[in-house]
Amino acid sequence: MGESSFSPLSSAGESSLLEFDVQKVTKSHFDLLGSYLESKENVQDVLIYSYTKCINGFAAYLDEAQVTSLKGNPGVISVFENQERILHTTHSWEFIGFEANGAPTPSSLQKKANFGEGVIIANLDTGVWPESKSFNDEGMGPVPSRWKGTCQAGGGFKCNKKLIGARYFNKGFASASPTPIPAEWNTARDTEGHGSHTLSTAGGSFVPGAGIFGYGNGTAKGGSPKAHVAAYKVCWPSENGGCFDADILAAFDAAIGDGVDVISMSLGPSRPVEFLQDGMAIGSFHAVKKGIPVVASAGNSGPVAGSVAHGAPWLFTIGASTLDREFSATVTLGNKKLFKGSSVASKSLPAGKFYPLINAAEARLPTAQPADAQLCQNGTLDARKVAGKIIVCLRGINSRVGKGHEAELAGAVGMILANDEESGSELLSDPHVLPAAHLTYTDGQAVMNYIKSTRNPTASISPVHTDLGVVPNPVMAAFSSRGPSLIEPAILKPDVTAPGVDVIAAYTEAVGPSELPFDKRRTPYITMSGTSMSCPHVSGIVGLLRAIHPDWSPAAIKSAIMTTAKTKSNSKKRILDADGQLATPFAYGAGHVNPNLAADPGLVYDTNVIDYLNFLCAHGYNSTFILEFSGVPYQCPEKASLAEFNYPSIAVPDLNGPVTVTRRVKNVGDPGTYTVKVKAPPKVSVVVEPSSLEFKKAGEEKKFMVTFKPVMNGMPKDYTFGHLTWSDSNGHHVKSPLVVKHAQSFLKGKLDRKKVAGKIILYLGAPGTIESTASISPGNTDMGVNSNPTIAKFSSREPDSIVPAILEVSSIVHH
Numbered sequence: 009m010g011e012s013s014f015s016p017l018s019s020a021g022e023s024s025l026l027e028f029d030v031q032k033v034t035k036s037h038f039d040l041l042g043s044y045l046e047s048k049e050n051v052q053d054v055l056i057y058s059y060t061k062c063i064n065g066f067a068a069y070l071d072e073a074q075v076t077s078l079k080g081n082p083g084v085i086s087v088f089e090n091q092e093r094i095l096h097t098t099h100s101w102e103f104i105g106f107e108a109n110g111a112p113t114p115s116s117l118q119k120k121a122n123f124g125e126g127v128i129i130a131n132l133d134t135g136v137w138p139e140s141k142s143f144n145d146e147g148m149g150p151v152p153s154r155w156k157g158t159c160q161a162g163g164g165f166k167c168n169k170k171l172i173g174a175r176y177f178n179k180g181f182a183s184a185s186p187t188p189i190p191a192e193w194n195t196a197r198d199t200e201g202h203g204s205h206t207l208s209t210a211g212g213s214f215v216p217g218a219g220i221f222g223y224g225n226g227t228a229k230g231g232s233p234k235a236h237v238a239a240y241k242v243c244w245p246s247e248n249g250g251c252f253d254a255d256i257l258a259a260f261d262a263a264i265g266d267g268v269d270v271i272s273m274s275l276g277p278s279r280p281v282e283f284l285q286d287g288m289a290i291g292s293f294h295a296v297k298k299g300i301p302v303v304a305s306a307g308n309s310g311p312v313a314g315s316v317a318h319g320a321p322w323l324f325t326i327g328a329s330t331l332d333r334e335f336s337a338t339v340t341l342g343n344k345k346l347f348k349g350s351s352v353a354s355k356s357l358p359a360g361k362f363y364p365l366i367n368a369a370e371a372r373l374p375t376a377q378p379a380d381a382q383l384c385q386n387g388t389l390d391a392r393k394v395a396g397k398i399i400v401c402l403r404g405i406n407s408r409v410g411k412g413h414e415a416e417l418a419g420a421v422g423m424i425l426a427n428d429e430e431s432g433s434e435l436l437s438d439p440h441v442l443p444a445a446h447l448t449y450t451d452g453q454a455v456m457n458y459i460k461s462t463r464n465p466t467a468s469i470s471p472v473h474t475d476l477g478v479v480p481n482p483v484m485a486a487f488s489s490r491g492p493s494l495i496e497p498a499i500l501k502p503d504v505t506a507p508g509v510d511v512i513a514a515y516t517e518a519v520g521p522s523e524l525p526f527d528k529r530r531t532p533y534i535t536m537s538g539t540s541m542s543c544p545h546v547s548g549i550v551g552l553l554r555a556i557h558p559d560w561s562p563a564a565i566k567s568a569i570m571t572t573a574k575t576k577s578n579s580k581k582r583i584l585d586a587d588g589q590l591a592t593p594f595a596y597g598a599g600h601v602n603p604n605l606a607a608d609p610g611l612v613y614d615t616n617v618i619d620y621l622n623f624l625c626a627h628g629y630n631s632t633f634i635l636e637f638s639g640v641p642y643q644c645p646e647k648a649s650l651a652e653f654n655y656p657s658i659a660v661p662d663l664n665g666p667v668t669v670t671r672r673v674k675n676v677g678d679p680g681t682y683t684v685k686v687k688a689p690p691k692v693s694v695v696v697e698p699s700s701l702e703f704k705k706a707g708e709e710k711k712f713m714v715t716f717k718p719v720m721n722g723m724p725k726d727y728t729f730g731h732l733t734w735s736d737s738n739g740h741h742v743k744s745p746l747v748v749k750h751a752q753s754f755l756k757g758k759l760d761r762k763k764v765a766g767k768i769i770l771y772l773g774a775p776g777t778i779e780s781t782a783s784i785s786p787g788n789t790d791m792g793v794n795s796n797p798t799i800a801k802f803s804s805r806e807p808d809s810i811v812p813a814i815l816e817v818s819s820i821v822h823h
Contacts, residue, residue, distance in 0.1 A: 124232025163195030180254025231548015328508025395419030426452025610740025
């Protein structure tokens with residue numbers, strides 16, 4: 009599949025893959041596709057993309073009969089549908105530890121890495137607003153000579169020494185669109201704001217005085233503020249996300265060939281997807297083969313168990329948590345009770361002035377349902393009842409800012425946004441159009457009870473205030489998707505957590521901060537929340553580590569960040585979840601990023617492409633399916649085992665008697681001796697052999713084994729957690745989370761691994777449920793490995809209908 013410093017044929021990472029001839033590959037795609045059409049002259053009409061740089065495959069319009077025929081071709085590895093994916097800051101870097109009082113700390117990773125100078129960070133997202141000050145090139149060095157990318161024309165777009173590249177990919181989106189896309193969409197310009205926000209978080213320049221509506225003012229910057237950045241626009245306006253696999257794969261192919269050092273991807277599936285059916289898993293594997301780390305958001309489907317996206321072990325999967333800054337607006341009731349809320353409203357009420365208070369359900373129009381009015385949905389509020397009052401709206405269904413707009417149209421002077429029970433204590437600082445405060449579920453209920461019990465209820469909403477040093481933080485965001493991974497529970501996901509709530513970063517000036525049609529406001533910086541915001545924090549950190557450790561593999565970089573992560577908040581106690589309970593590794597993975605320590609982790613759990621291929625073997629893939637990832641024939645070992653996969657965290661979801669896990673650690677520091685300390689998960693015995701490891705030189709690798717044994721048969725019935733730490737006399741503490749569960753209660757008893765041996769499991773229903781399995785049918789066993797899986801097609805469609813599909817074919821090799 010092309011030259012790779014981490015070749016699947018060499019554990020030492022030496023290149024053994026041949027660079028294929030692009031023209032020959034393109035012709036092979038045309039010839040293969042043309043053989044299934046009535047005329048080869050029709051190929052250009054149905055071809056969407058031909059992937060030729062680093063990925064060998066194409067995307068095309070195919071009907072069911074053509075898909076079936078292609079699947080029977082021995083030169084075709086797989087065919088899968090063009091799935092749509094969804095899009096999943098100033099003070100955050102100080103919270104992470106890079107600076108104090110606006111100056112770098114002595115141990116700052118940013119300072120050690122010269123702020124990421126010379127690194128190239130790619131971002132797959134909604135594009136970029138090039139005029140943002142976050143992408144100015146003042147003080148930037150020359151564009152690296154290895155850069156092979158381009159600045160694609162369209163929309164008055166211009167690049168510079170900071171923003172060195174911009175491309176757009178919309179053919180996959182267009183193939184699924186019922187109407188032609190507008191010509192003005194042929195641009196990498198960001199008209200939604202998401203891509204500008206994420207890219208500036210990863211690698212934005214220094215911008216003094218940034219904030220939103222006067223709040224949170226400070227110097228905006230990315231994790232690698234001196235890095236060069238490149239935007240790859242793959243997401244387009246759509247109710248369902250607008251990011252299609254065909255476009256994402258094309259962007260991966262381009263970015264790898266362009267010479268980027270890090271790929272950041274704040275998008276993903278709305279539910280877990282099997283690796284073979286996931287364009288992002290496939291594209292990122294090809295990036296990692298080239299030595300390019302890929303960082304991805306965990307998803308925003310929390311707090312549901314098993315909702316985490318991006319379960320592939322070669323991806324760096326990031327959860328979201330809070331930072332110690334809050335934008336507070338205090339609600340004071342007429343009975344003098346105070347409730348602290350959150351907001352970045354662009355307007356404020358006079359401090360201390362009280363207004364009549366009304367519950368939205370009591371302010372409905374005669375034609376509106378009380379439940380709809382309580383949500384302040386469009387056209388439900390009676391202006392005669394609302395005018396001049398503060399109104400209480402319930403969170404849910406329609407947008408939070410949209411509720412305030414509806415209240416303002418009805419004449420409200422302010423809004424109290426009360427959480428529904430599901431949202432609990434999660435507060436978000438939204439750019440409301442009228443004075444507003446967002447309250448927790450408990451506080452919101454207290455306000456509603458006050459209204460019910462008071463003849464003339466009143467309230468005031470204070471102007472917004474920026475609070476720093478808030479304790480405890482971080483706290484896991486309720487929306488952050490959770491483990492266990494439904495695709496492969498032997499891999500703990502997410503990997504780590506990072507700031508993802510109320511993050512201030514660059515924005516587009518094409519739309520208002522709410523992205524709603526009525527919003528005519530414009531602001532160059534905005535707060536956003538989501539794992540989309542936490543992901544680029546880690547991408548920026550990865551950029552710094554690439555700058556100071558250019559010889560480290562993607563796995564070594566990930567290991568360094570994971571094993572130095574922290575599981576305690578600024579209160580010196582364990583990180584809490586959004587509901588106030590103790591969070592677990594299914595929420596934060598190895599912990600919250602602590603990047604200053606990651607520069608010198610002592611030991612790393614390194615992994616090469618051979619390890620990933622053996623992981624796929626152990627996962628149940630045969631030689632044909634593995635070719636999708638390897639690009640060249642690969643024979644699985646006779647006894648591939650997930651227990652031997654060298655991951656920095658350890659998950660045992662099927663404990664039934666003693667289970668032994670093997671790991672390898674590589675010394676990346678000075679010579680020394682490490683000793684192990686274990687906090688065993690409850691009801692589990694853990695023995696590590698050997699208990700000490702002596703390293704005489706850098707680069708030396710040692711193996712150890714961890715044996716887990718239930719203290720009582722059938723225990724633990726639910727997941728339990730612990731950790732394992734290797735420490736030396738030089739202050740290194742290499743910590744790995746331990747996650748264990750008894751086999752018979754896997755996924756709450758709904759799925760027994762023994763009963764599904766030899767099957768691929770497809771999770772088609774809501775997170776946490778299993779609605780279907782697809783058996784592996786007998787098939788191609790010519791290389792003596794696992795039987796050939798046939799992945800069930802789960803997208804309903806009419807017979808002979810035209811659907812976009814993605815095809816990947818085997819590599820062209822010299823005989």
